[in-house]
Amino acid sequence: MSTRDEHISQPVPAPTITYPAQGSTTGPATLLLGSGIPNALVQVWNIENTHSLGAGRVSAKGRWAFSISGAQPQGPHRIHAHQTYESTTSQWSDKREYEVRLRPDIDVPLVREPVEGAQVEAPPLFSGDVTRPEGFVSIFDLETGLEIARAEVDSDRQWKTPAAPLLPVGQYRISAVHNIAGETSDWGRVRTFTVAAQTGD
Structure with missing residues (x-):
């Protein structure tokens, strides 16, 4: 029991954002992907925290992946993420900056x-x-x-x-x-x- 109590008392680290890559160009409804604590809930928000881009559960292997909810407007975007594990929410991850193009050269399949x-x-x-x-x-x-x-x-x-x-x-x-x-x-x-x-x- 003490091992579990010690585990819960530790701070929850911020999740990692792998994609979109820093400085990359994406479409309006791109993939969000990264790593975190298995079974934690990851939420991705714009850097101003005015709207959520989506949320998803971390797999047993420590990976999370989901598509952006809705569609983003063209132009530069900045996002960050946090994860909630056993009722404890982490700090925000490092910010990720990328550019959205509404009419890419090749459309997604x-x-x-x-x-x-x-x-x-x-x-x-x-x-x-x-x-x-x-x-x-x-x-x-x-x-x-x-x-x-x-x-x-x-x-x-x-x-x-x-x-x-x-x-x-x-x-x-x-x-x-x-x-x-x-x-x-x-x-x-x-x-x-x-x-x-x-x-x-």
């Missing part, structure tokens, strides 16, 4: 499958649309930062592919980028789904 909150068999099938019929779409596991699927875009501006590795049973948070000739889009909306069963057993 739209993920249609799996739908948000779906339970799917392994390997999951990823599919969606883009605005330009060229290049390829990469799907990333936001927990590991690894690419788990890649799909060529067809002439109808659609893409489809199963996950490359066999994903274990569990919950996943993914995002996608559209790559054209070495240039990539901003991150698409975060999609959460669960691999509920393995096929072929």
Whole structure:
């Protein structure tokens, strides 16, 4: 019991913001990603603390990821984050500055499958649309930062592919980028789904 009491009495450190990167350019509804205490609630606010950009729970592996709520106006932005763990809220993180462009050179890809909150068999099938019929779409596991699927875009501006590795049973948070000739889009909306069963057993 004393170990638990000592743990609670320690101050909660501020979470870390990994993305958007300092000085980067994003779209209006970009990915927010970083690290924190497992099961803590991370909240991201503008630097003036006048509006929240979103909130999300830190995973068991210490990662948090969610898309910005709504859309940001064009121009420079400054944000910071704090996390609440066992009713104790941390200090604010270091500020993060970035630029929002409403009309980027490459639009973010739209993920249609799996739908948000779906339970799917392994390997999951990823599919969606883009605005330009060229290049390829990469799907990333936001927990590991690894690419788990890649799909060529067809002439109808659609893409489809199963996950490359066999994903274990569990919950996943993914995002996608559209790559054209070495240039990539901003991150698409975060999609959460669960691999509920393995096929072929």
